Amino acid sequence: MEQQDLRSMDLAEMTSLLKELGQPAFRARQLFTWVHQKQVSQLAQMHNLGRQLLEQLEQRCQPTAFQLERKQVSADGTEKFLFRLADGNYIECVLMRYRGDLSKQRNTLCISSQVGCAMGCTFCATGQSGFVRNLTAGEIISQVYEVNRILQEEGDAMPVGNVVFMGMGEPLLNLSAVLKTISLLNDPQGQKMGIRRMTVSTCGVVPKLLELADQKLDVVLAVSLHAPNDKQRSSVMPVNRQYPLEQLMAACRYYQQQTGNRISFEYALITGFNDQPQHVQQLKQLLKGLDCHLNIIPVNPVANTAQFGRPDKKQVAAFVEALQQAGLKASVLEEKGTDIDGACGQLRGKVLREK
Numbered sequence: 001m002e003q004q005d006l007r008s009m010d011l012a013e014m015t016s017l018l019k020e021l022g023q024p025a026f027r028a029r030q031l032f033t034w035v036h037q038k039q040v041s042q043l044a045q046m047h048n049l050g051r052q053l054l055e056q057l058e059q060r061c062q063p064t065a066f067q068l069e070r071k072q073v074s075a076d077g078t079e080k081f082l083f084r085l086a087d088g089n090y091i092e093c094v095l096m097r098y099r100g101d102l103s104k105q106r107n108t109l110c111i112s113s114q115v116g117c118a119m120g121c122t123f124c125a126t127g128q129s130g131f132v133r134n135l136t137a138g139e140i141i142s143q144v145y146e147v148n149r150i151l152q153e154e155g156d157a158m159p160v161g162n163v164v165f166m167g168m169g170e171p172l173l174n175l176s177a178v179l180k181t182i183s184l185l186n187d188p189q190g191q192k193m194g195i196r197r198m199t200v201s202t203c204g205v206v207p208k209l210l211e212l213a214d215q216k217l218d219v220v221l222a223v224s225l226h227a228p229n230d231k232q233r234s235s236v237m238p239v240n241r242q243y244p245l246e247q248l249m250a251a252c253r254y255y256q257q258q259t260g261n262r263i264s265f266e267y268a269l270i271t272g273f274n275d276q277p278q279h280v281q282q283l284k285q286l287l288k289g290l291d292c293h294l295n296i297i298p299v300n301p302v303a304n305t306a307q308f309g310r311p312d313k314k315q316v317a318a319f320v321e322a323l324q325q326a327g328l329k330a331s332v333l334e335e336k337g338t339d340i341d342g343a344c345g346q347l348r349g350k351v352l353r354e355k
């Protein structure tokens with residue numbers, strides 16, 4: 001019999017498993033609390049379940065195998081974790097500890113949803129390495145639970161409070177596992193993480209974006225735009241050849257109709273490519289009528305993509321000002337951890353090359 005992955009299970013699945021094992025429903029709630037609230041990974045630690053039930057569970061379930069392989073800390077405090085999965089694959093997640101004003105203090109974790117990625121964006125290390133497989137909900141949520149464990153060991157009283165699905169992979173191509181992770185993180189008997197504290201990003205897989213819109217979830221949607229017209233966008237993001245901007249913008253409008261939420265557009269600013277005055281006008285035209293915010297990110301240096309020039313602070317500020325003058329809401333999103341293979345997929349790529 002195939003063993004079930006405990007961290008991938010929600011309360012309904014645990015209830016039906018325990019019913020099968022002849023156990024009362026309250027046992028399922030106890031199990032759920034151990035797995036998703038206390039974030040315990042080993043059955044042996046779940047001491048109030050009783051020996052007989054633990055033995056039964058050992059036959060039917062397995063803890064999500066997850067091993068910290070490497071950690072890198074950036075000069076700006078950003079921490080990158082490389083985890084090894086049961087099948088020997090690697091995934092990355094990035095922790096940003098925001099401090100300063102008490103009201104703004106938070107730990108935000110950027111998590112992966114796939115091993116590798118099929119979308120092939122040319123400026124992205126993950127995109128250059130190809131797709132391997134989807135992650136299970138248990139593997140996605142384990143990134144949060146394992147980093148929480150590390151934070152606790154370090155004496156940081158604040159667990160991960162915000163999650164961004166912006167690591168390796170295209171989250172909408174693993175939508176069912178991503179939706180399950182969101183629901184598990186939000187569960188009042190689990191981490192109780194507010195839905196608005198979760199951001200789902202996409203490079204623009206239109207049918208899946210429409211599917212997400214129909215969920216009417218309150219998650220923050222971040223769309224990777226990166227270029228203001230089809231010709232340029234298709235040259236850096238192959239997804240645009242399949243779903244050009246007209247379709248993507250129509251899907252964004254539908255998403256806004258369904259959820260009422262403002263949309264974030266990510267725009268990696270590349271010197272001499274997408275930072276000219278005509279690009280500001282094209283963006284103005286493209287985003288007309290949408291309630292949205294543009295996050296301008298100076299492009300991250302990625303191996304083999306030296307052609308993408310990183311603009312300096314002055315150039316970035318001038319572009320943001322031009323957008324604001326054109327009536328768009330825009331701000332600079334400082335890319336963190338550029339000294340620690342900060343862009344998604346870089347650390348995994350480095351370790352795979354070493355091995």
Ligand code: SF4
Nearest residue numbers: 117120121124127169
């Ligand atoms: S940017 Fe995102 S969608 Fe594009 S290749 Fe990289 S991981 Fe995939």
